[in-house]
Structures are given as structure tokens and as C-alpha cells.
Amino acid sequence: MEAESHHQREEEALFPALEKHDITEPTAIMKEDHSEFRKRKQRLFQISQADQTMEFTDFKVEVLELGKYITRELESHIFKEDNILYQIALQVLSTEEWDEVKRACDQVGYCCFTPEDQEAAEHQH
Numbered sequence: 001m002e003a004e005s006h007h008q009r010e011e012e013a014l015f016p017a018l019e020k021h022d023i024t025e026p027t028a029i030m031k032e033d034h035s036e037f038r039k040r041k042q043r044l045f046q047i048s049q050a051d052q053t054m055e056f057t058d059f060k061v062e063v064l065e066l067g068k069y070i071t072r073e074l075e076s077h078i079f080k081e082d083n084i085l086y087q088i089a090l091q092v093l094s095t096e097e098w099d100e101v102k103r104a105c106d107q108v109g110y111c112c113f114t115p116e117d118q119e120a121a122e123h124q125h
């Protein structure tokens with residue numbers, strides 16, 4: 001659930017920068033993936049709460065279904081980003097645009113994979 005800010009940083013910082021270069025199809029596909037993950041993560045979180053009243057067998061079936069989808073599709077999503085989307089970004093974005101992306105990322109905030117410079121900045125506060 002905490003990793004949600006990762007998708008958010010991509011959507012609010014990186015994708016708009018790419019879209020300015022008319023790279024819109026890969027970002028649209030990635031956004032669609034994110035929304036499929038969100039739906040399932042929220043459902044998984046919801047049914048994992050102690051106060052839910054589901055039958056255990058139903059619970060088990062749903063957890064497995066959601067878990068399998070998330071692990072399988074997330075792996076392929078990360079593969080597509082690492083090998084296609086981020087590669088395009090490295091080719092088309094200028095240093096100034098990367099600075100802008102970084103500022104927008106800092107504004108959204110980070111999760112378990114916080115960049116070192118941001119960690120240092122947070123310790124100073």
C-alpha cells in the first residue's frame with residue numbers, strides 16, 4: 001500500500017514529461033496497469049482487515065486470486081518500465097527536464113525506496 005507513491009510519482013512527474021515529447025502510448029498503457037493494481041491492492045487490503053466477515057474459504061480464494069494477479073502482472077509491469085519506458089525517458093529527457101521530474105517527485109514523496117539525497121534532506125528537518 002505504501003508503494004502507491006511510486007505509481008503516483010510516475011504518473012505525476014515522469015509521464016507528463018514524456019507526454020510533452022508526444023510519447024503518450026506507453027504512458028497510457030502504464031497508467032492502465034497502475035489502475036488495475038490499485039483496484040486489486042485496495043481490495044486485498046480491505047479483505048485483510050481483521051473486522052471483515054467473509055467466509056474463510058471465500059477469503060482464501062480471493063486472496064490467492066488477487067495475490068497471483070498482483071505478483072504476475074507487477075513483474076511484467078516492472079519489466080516493461082525498465083526495458084521500454086525508462087529507456088525512452090533516458091533518451092529523450094534533457095537534464096533540465098530531469099531536474100523538473102526530480103522536483104515533482106520530491107513533492108509527491110517516497111516510500112520504501114527513498115533516494116539517498118532525499119533521506120539526507122529529511123534528516124536535516
Ligand SMILES: [Fe+2]
Nearest residue numbers: 007010030081
Ligand atoms: Fe509503474
Ligand SMILES: [Fe+2]
Nearest residue numbers: 006010078081
Ligand atoms: Fe515503476
